[in-house]
Amino acid sequence: MRFYQPLKGYAYNSTSLFLAHFATPFIKKGDKLLDIGAGCGVVGLLCAREFNNPLDLVEIDAEMAYFATLNCQNAPNAKVHHSDFLTCPLEPNSYGVLLSNPPYYPTNSLKSPFSQKAQATNQSYLPLLEFCIKAGQLLKPQGYFVLCYHASLTDSLLNALQKAKLKPTLLRFVHPFYTHKASLVLCAARKGAKSLLTIAPPLITHxxxxxQDNTPEVAAIYEKFKTHSIKASLA
Structure with a gap:
C-alpha cells in the first residue's frame, strides 16, 4: 500500500507495522475499527484492509489529518476526524477494536519544538488515564483496545488500563537485539474480560x-504489509 506523508513532518516507522501485525488477529469481519492519533492512517488502513472493515481515524494535527484523508481515498468505509480524541463526538459502545500508537513521554518531560512531533509524543496532549477511560467508553462489550507504548512505562500503562476497567490480556515486548532491553511493548486489553494476562515471546528486530540485519520475523512483517512511503508537501 502507498502512504502519502508530509515531506518534513512526523513519519510512520517500523513501530506502526509491528502494531498492525500484532493487532490483526484480534480483528474480525464486520468489526468497526477506530485508529486514535492516526497520523497518516497507516495502522488503521493496514488493519482494515483484509475484511474491508469500517474505519474511523482521529488525528489532532491538521497536516497529518489531510494526509490521512488522502490515504483513505481508496477506502470508502474509512472516515477521518480532524479532532482532539478526548472531545471528538464518537458513538459510545460502537467499536470492536481500537488501535493506537499514543504519546507516552510524561507531561513534565522536554517537548519537541515542533508542534506536530510534540503532539505525537508528549502526554500533555493526550493524558494516559483520560485516554484509556474514553477508549473504554467507545468499545463494545468484549471489544479490544490494541496499542503500543514505551516498554519502560509498562507499569503506568497497565495501571491506567485497569483503572479504566480494561483488562490487559496479552503483552509482547519488542527488543532491538536479543541481549538488549525492550524498547517497546505491544498490548491488547479487553473490555469486560476476566482472562489471565499472557506474556507472548519477545519480538527481536535484528x-x-x-x-542492520532484520530477523526473519521482522522481514516477514515488512513483506506482509509492503508499504511504500511517498513524501509530499502541502505547499
Whole structure:
C-alpha cells in the first residue's frame, strides 16, 4: 500500500507495522475499527484492509489529518476526524477494536519544538488515564483496545488500563537485539474480560548489535504489509 506523508513532518516507522501485525488477529469481519492519533492512517488502513472493515481515524494535527484523508481515498468505509480524541463526538459502545500508537513521554518531560512531533509524543496532549477511560467508553462489550507504548512505562500503562476497567490480556515486548532491553511493548486489553494476562515471546528486530540485519520475523512483517512511503508537501 502507498502512504502519502508530509515531506518534513512526523513519519510512520517500523513501530506502526509491528502494531498492525500484532493487532490483526484480534480483528474480525464486520468489526468497526477506530485508529486514535492516526497520523497518516497507516495502522488503521493496514488493519482494515483484509475484511474491508469500517474505519474511523482521529488525528489532532491538521497536516497529518489531510494526509490521512488522502490515504483513505481508496477506502470508502474509512472516515477521518480532524479532532482532539478526548472531545471528538464518537458513538459510545460502537467499536470492536481500537488501535493506537499514543504519546507516552510524561507531561513534565522536554517537548519537541515542533508542534506536530510534540503532539505525537508528549502526554500533555493526550493524558494516559483520560485516554484509556474514553477508549473504554467507545468499545463494545468484549471489544479490544490494541496499542503500543514505551516498554519502560509498562507499569503506568497497565495501571491506567485497569483503572479504566480494561483488562490487559496479552503483552509482547519488542527488543532491538536479543541481549538488549525492550524498547517497546505491544498490548491488547479487553473490555469486560476476566482472562489471565499472557506474556507472548519477545519480538527481536535484528540479528546483530549493528541492527542492520532484520530477523526473519521482522522481514516477514515488512513483506506482509509492503508499504511504500511517498513524501509530499502541502505547499
Amino acid at each position: 540479528n546483530s548489535k549493528a541492527q
